[in-house]
Amino acid sequence: MTQQQTGGDVRLTGISKTYGSFEAVKPLDLTVPQGSFFALLGASGCGKTTTLRMIAGLEEATTGTVSLGGRDITGLPPYKRPVNTVFQSYALFPHLDITENVAFGLRRRGIKSVKKQVDEMLDLVQLGDFAKRKPHQLSGGQQQRVAVARALINHPQVLLLDEPLGALDLKLRRQMQLELKRIQTEVGITFIHVTHDQEEAMTMADTVAVMNGGRVEQLGAPADLYENPRTTFVANFLGTSNLIEGEIVSAGTDIVVAAGGGKLRLPTDRCTAPTTDGGKLLLGIRPEKISLAHADDADAIADGRNRVTGRIVDSSFIGVSTQYVVESPAGKALQVYEQNIERDARLAPGAEVVLHWNPAHTFGLDAAQDID
């Protein structure tokens, strides 16, 4: 399959949507680089579908502009935009076979000889053997792939995907995530994918925009968002974060924070809170970055690591890791995930422990953020 014609970056400038007095999407600026797999991620009602529909032209923007490759397309009706949308409901025609479903866009444009292009699309989505079946003779995942083929046959410059995997069971969903990623790499056009599933966004997208309350809260590569969340919402929405309240003692290359009955450090460049002495902040640390030592073995912990004492209140073995809940002076119960622990070495509830981690993995958030 040759790469399709690409159309340049999608640029949203001051785009917003208001229903009555309700701002579903607050004015936002966003650039989706050409050829990227871009995810709009957020909880139900955060405005991600509305944003997608404004790009498609299915929803009129209250303010702002949408451009593609520098061309303003804000005023164009959906069918005149070089974009196509795949919805969660596949919206296939039940009485047409798969070939005719995929050929639909070509036929509508008056193109008679469709076989070569349809075959190419069915190969792309690996459904070449199913050309003569009707939609009801296909599985959910296969139907979804037909919907993708049908959307791609007109060579859009951007493919918009609105929760396309929402109706599939978990296992199929995981398979289709990889499949869509493969298809995107093969055709090379921009995919903009709406989902509420953080794992899905992180698996598929090279850039993720995390939306909350009609705003983009943070934008970045999945690993960046995970490792350097800038707000408590992002820290909690993408995976699990331990957030420990603290007060800044001194700020230099490292910030020293009084927290959890001791002093903890974090790199200054990983802190989004104001760094004035005496200022309050939240220290974040991911559960898998923490190690546990029995209190009796605390002397063996290397110098320079952040430490918090605690007592195990719960432990569960979930195959890939052992997950502990630890009560500590750091406030709320802390979560710790440890991998590769021998069965005998697992710590039991009631054990007095020291949690310790590399300060470089700590991030600092503004405790006064008006979100969540």
Ligand code: ATP
């Ligand atoms: P979901 O995952 O549930 O689809 P979403 O993040 O995609 O959520 P949107 O569909 O963009 O959210 O909706 C954003 C907000 O705008 C919601 O609070 C929704 O109720 C509201 N909304 C959407 N369409 C309309 C409409 N036609 N009239 C009034 N309010 C609307």
